[in-house]
Amino acid sequence: MAESLQEQMAMMTMDPEDFISSLTPHLRARVNELQTLQGQHDELEKAFRKERAALEEKYAKLYAPLYADRAAIVKGEKEVALPEGETAAAGEPEKGIPGFWATVLARAELVQNEKDADALTYLTDITCESVSGTSKQPAEDGGEETEVETTGFMLTFTFKENPYFTNTVLTKSYHMLDDDEPVLERSEGTEIDWKPGKNITVKVMKKKPKKGARPDAKPQTKLEPVDSFFNFFSPPQVPDDDADMDGEEMEQLHEEIEADYDAGDTIKTKLIPHAVAWFTGEALEDEGIGMFGDDDDEVEDEDDDDDDEAPPRARGGRGPKAAAGAGGAAGEQPQECKQQ
Template sequence: MADVGQVLELAAIDGKTVLTPEQKAALVTSLKNKLEGLVAQHTDMLENLTPKVRKRVDVLRDIQTKHDELEAKLIEERAALETKYQKLYEPLYSKRYDIVTGVAEVDGITKGGDETLVDQKEKGVPDFWLNAMKNNEVLAEEIRKRDEEALKYLRNIKWCKTDNPQGFKIEFSFDTNPFFKNSVLIKTYHMIDGDEPILEKAIGTEIEWYPGKCLTQKVVEKKPKKGSKDTKPIIKTEDCESFFNFFSPPQVPDNDEEIDEDTAEQLQEQMEQDYDIGSTIRDKIIPHAVSWFTGEAQDEDYDSTILEDDLNSSDDDEDDEEDE
């Protein structure tokens, strides 16, 4: 019997979001079986109920079944809506790309006249994606000063769902630049579907850096130890912080490879941070890029955070009053 995740994965193959009658039935059955499985784990408690209470619980289970049928319908309709609106977004994203890169000009701008030489050379919106990302708190922490020159060549960012394996990928398109050969850098997230999506692993494009241009490493010069016969400085290459480390995500060890608890916790934190960056780009930067570029989204994000904090604070105050 297929579980909920398997049914949804089957429904997503080849972009299909409408469940077949068989898939609908399987989804409802899966949800029902899940509930019955939980009940089976607590048979001792049920057996201790009086006949009248047990009868009431049976009716509650019937109500739960109806709820699960509605939940299955919600999942189906939500998937269909997401696909529908992603298709509606595409022409808008294409138009945005044309304006940002200077492929198309907007109404009201004419060539010649009072244009300066700088105006004539300046196409589109320079540093659009760089500034959009820098105005986001999560991404700003990842971007170093030395990254900025390379990110000025960023032409577009887009994302799409992946079906096999299930997850999503983010594509960064770059102009020809002096830092690396790649025209596209891709980050792919493989997810384990369940009640809540869980990150299984992430894969990034290997960046083909030009000699001496690698931004994820730096050359350091160290003095030789005191008393050493060799007085020449030691030249070493060390890893360093960079936004482009995003394309070298933390790797999950093989199943047969044992790791200690501290290492496991550190790996989990790294994976959570990596997913946070990816989901921020997917859910905030791409759909609201111009608002992040202008800083408007930054203010809205701040306001929503303040509102959430105020609501949480109010809840805490109410709890304190009740305790008194």
């Protein structure tokens, strides 16, 4: 029995061609036939992916005018007549639906604090579109770089003028290597142009002068990061393959990247297509879509620990496989994303 187990272990480590060659003629013929069947299956799968992409593109075009009408109503650009017999309430608020997207994000547990909630009241629309491109990747044999196709999606957040930042549009994009099992190559976010003293992703910490310091010594100040929805636009970066990181650092990065991707996928596949249900609360039957983890109160002068969980398999095999998230395999073009 021991010899049999050792032989099996040795066979499992063999090169595939050597493994097949080691089989008896009858076994080898049967395996070859199975490989033929597998090849036929793979061809059908390619056809399926092609047809699915075309179907998703078709329905993306059908969804587009519905999203446009929704945006117009939310912004107040399109008025909706009252039902017959009803009259407007006295002192009714501004046109549109104030705080629509702020409410959607709050119900989805993506709003982290009161400043987030206030800044997001100026958010007027969130849209998604598919993106594609190319990326240079190192050859496995150490040769010249090769250019490969990439796919992914971009989220666009449109804001009206607000007291926090000057940007009117913030974007977040995810780029996957175009493979049967998509691999996250990188994610990118807009740099936010914060107005003076309005950066809600940091807090000012003051430390009293040490004992024995000069009487006129001023308190030391430094900026500490805080949990905020707007950290979403500063995604963790996948390091180069030769980056010097220990196992603990790699695991932490793995979790951050996975949480970042899951957040984007949640917005893409749940919030954008079903925003009305989130606004009204009907979508709250689904649980576990929080982006940043628990919101336990923390001591002001302690470091803030993010409980982010993170995305698809990162470039270089550093992360997990592209997460399916809420709406299918990563990198696939979702129905709710417009084709670019």
